[in-house]
Amino acid sequence: MSQSTMTSVRARAAGDRWEGDLTRRLLASAALTTEDPGSRIAPGTFHDWFAEQARAHRYVTSRVGFPALSGWRFAPGTGNLEHESGRFFTVEGLRVHRDGGPVESWTQPVIVQPEIGVLGILMKEFGGVLYCLMQAKMEPGNIGPLQLSPTVQATRSNYTGVHRGRRVPYLEYFTESGRGRVLTDVLQSEQGAWFLHKRNRNVVVVTDEDVPVLDGFRWMTLGRLGRLLHADNLVNMDARTVLASLPLTAAGELPGTADDAFTAALRRSMDPAAGTVHSMTEILSWLTAARSRRELRQERIPLAETARDGWTTESEVIRHRDGEYFSVIAVDVRAGNREVSRWGQPLLAPAARGFAGLLTARIGGVLHVLLQAQVESGTLNVAEVGPTVMCLPEAGPDTPDEHRPPFWDLVLSAPPRSRRLDVVLSEEGGRFFHAVTRYVIVDAGDGPLPDVPRDHCWIAVHQAAELLRHSNYVNVQARTLLACLSTLWPTGRA
């Protein structure tokens, strides 16, 4: 055997111990929910810094007509909206055939972006505590316009320099090997209702190197970040999905003490040895069966062909004749501190707010979440695991019974003390214009459980963490909810 391989095998044994130890250190960082200590690490308060970032740079996003959109055009023949470089993304037509749903077949516009981008959080230890390097980032579709973003949030066109802008800072930690230790690294899907087969690389790296903190960036503990997840429209979708993939599970005792039965059950559920309703084999089989029961046929078609289903392209907007679903608009953007300081791009603007609710229950003293196998227009592999209830647009009190999804009433009628989360968060502002979702977590307690339809399944928190290590199991809304849930174990409430 070669010497180098022997070394690798030995290093791996040490790495295993470090991995167990690391989980403890992640949890310790997650338990620090108050303002970051140490003026050298992150001077001033978060809110002062964030307000200063907003003041220091000027961002102007103005709506323009498509003809004024520099670099973009409607392709002759297909009517697809595309960039003249052939890169970034396109808005095309999609024909969907999905058996078993209320509507079996339809066409719609869809964003096609086959390239895989990087969503990366860089971590580093200061004074024995792990910190995440976060960014106050402007995106044209943001409500804000700043939101808290991962260290790196870059499409492949960004970081391979198609837009001829400044290089993406800190990218090398995620694309060069040996710059740190990888904690998680997985391709995850994004909104299946609006994207065809979109996925991004979700990656977290811990480095020992000296990391200069550029303007617009700040070191924060996991706990502080978790706290900010409970504020409306502050932590962006990209940060949430990366946070969701962190392995926040641990055997045995966690830091701090549980302050109620919910927190106690949540802490127990983070232990991989905790009892569960289903085994992992059963959960994987449940999802495989759901994927096999249905058929999802997806066919890319010219955008022009969606006209027969009521979609029209006008000079300022692509929209549906009923004003429903979403429209595609164009914006001109001026930003002081982005890779390029002025650009134009299309954005998808949802017609209404979405809703994503997660029901939890304490089963045998272990917190379980009720997840649903969900088929969306653009899902890569038929179905992914989504929230207990997800609707777009959000159902309301006037929605007729037959259009209310299962568990919607149960989640919405829960008494306030059962509601562990109720927050409005933004979806990706680089593609979507003011796209917001109301995220709610409701604890059903330890009383009688509702009947579970065959597309739903009770899953323990450590089992969800296991699913999150792999691609295309958990959809982006469920990932936000799980990221939020994992902020509740230190104290149980926002």
Added chain:
Amino acid sequence: MSQSTMTSVRARAAGDRWEGDLTRRLLASAALTTEDPGSRIAPGTFHDWFAEQARAHRYVTSRVGFPALSGWRFAPGTGNLEHESGRFFTVEGLRVHRDGGPVESWTQPVIVQPEIGVLGILMKEFGGVLYCLMQAKMEPGNIGPLQLSPTVQATRSNYTGVHRGRRVPYLEYFTESGRGRVLTDVLQSEQGAWFLHKRNRNVVVVTDEDVPVLDGFRWMTLGRLGRLLHADNLVNMDARTVLASLPLTAAGELPGTADDAFTAALRRSMDPAAGTVHSMTEILSWLTAARSRRELRQERIPLAETARDGWTTESEVIRHRDGEYFSVIAVDVRAGNREVSRWGQPLLAPAARGFAGLLTARIGGVLHVLLQAQVESGTLNVAEVGPTVMCLPEAGPDTPDEHRPPFWDLVLSAPPRSRRLDVVLSEEGGRFFHAVTRYVIVDAGDGPLPDVPRDHCWIAVHQAAELLRHSNYVNVQARTLLACLSTLWPTGRA
């Protein structure tokens, strides 16, 4: 908490114990490599039974022109070959853009079959030993024409009755819940060079019910089946992929004794506690990085558009002007014991035999396999993990150096005593005509290891088993090799 859920949590604790116990029972079955005992379970010898099956039924497959192909047509406009029901599968065009490869962009015919079929093996215990119910099944593209198949091998069109034939026997064990215990249940990919995004449900169920053995079926131990994997063109692709997904790993001592250093290292590598070169996090990150480094753009196009790259549709064949790659032909089939007794269908006929080689090494006394991140035209998620070396057509001694894939020489020049497997096996005879691959496993021993390019990675057997629990990690050729490898631990040699 409801009474029923309490019961579920308790049952799960018992289930966990059963799962550990089950792995032992699977291994015990895999250790029984000789003729099945017990005339009640499976009378006579396997070879007598198999020969009798071949004699008892008459199968005639004749090549016909496309105009004589009942139910199939070339669609006007696109030239796609399709069934008049709109079901089964189509032969369409595919435009591939793949950066980084020797050829960056091309078009080709491809089989599109979005529906997900069932490949299921039913198991049952007799006299304390687990048996698999296998089938001697005719497929029109088989060399044989019989090969040993899973209990159920059915497309969705088959089992939902599109072809109005007989129902698929034993299907209910895999589509109805509660008919047995699921050991594994996962969607797995098939040939990415010929299929676009094809996947099937690979499922194994152990039942306690009385199972009538229909004509053409036979109970066999895992070990006996494993032995037959070493015979040319006998165990079909569908059986091999299901066998690969069985959890053949176990902590601690295995039945029998290792008869050499290779077998000892293989047995050690089946223990999830065995030391490995890389952690699972590192392996998942390696594959994620490989998927992100590259771009794979796949676009379905009319078959007629592949003409510009040299593909022509003639009355009897779709072929490439150079006679390379593959052709698509049509056959008329008469079979006595299939769901329908006469039908016509297209088949894809490769121009040459393929090659798939697996290099193993004993690293720190633990057997590792060298796997490669592989991008193919029809891969669902950019890349899957394939064999150490895979080429289609097989490279030969006259192949110029620059066209020989990495490790091809190393695998082929290995001395006979290092060659643990060398067998020619058939790919799926329901879609491919006489498609065969030479599968070779070579042990590099415990000497100096070759340099590993960044698309390759050393992976322990228990880690490969973990990857096999999930969809789209391990490609179909690597699954065959891993199924073959797992037959070598009881004795080390075919």
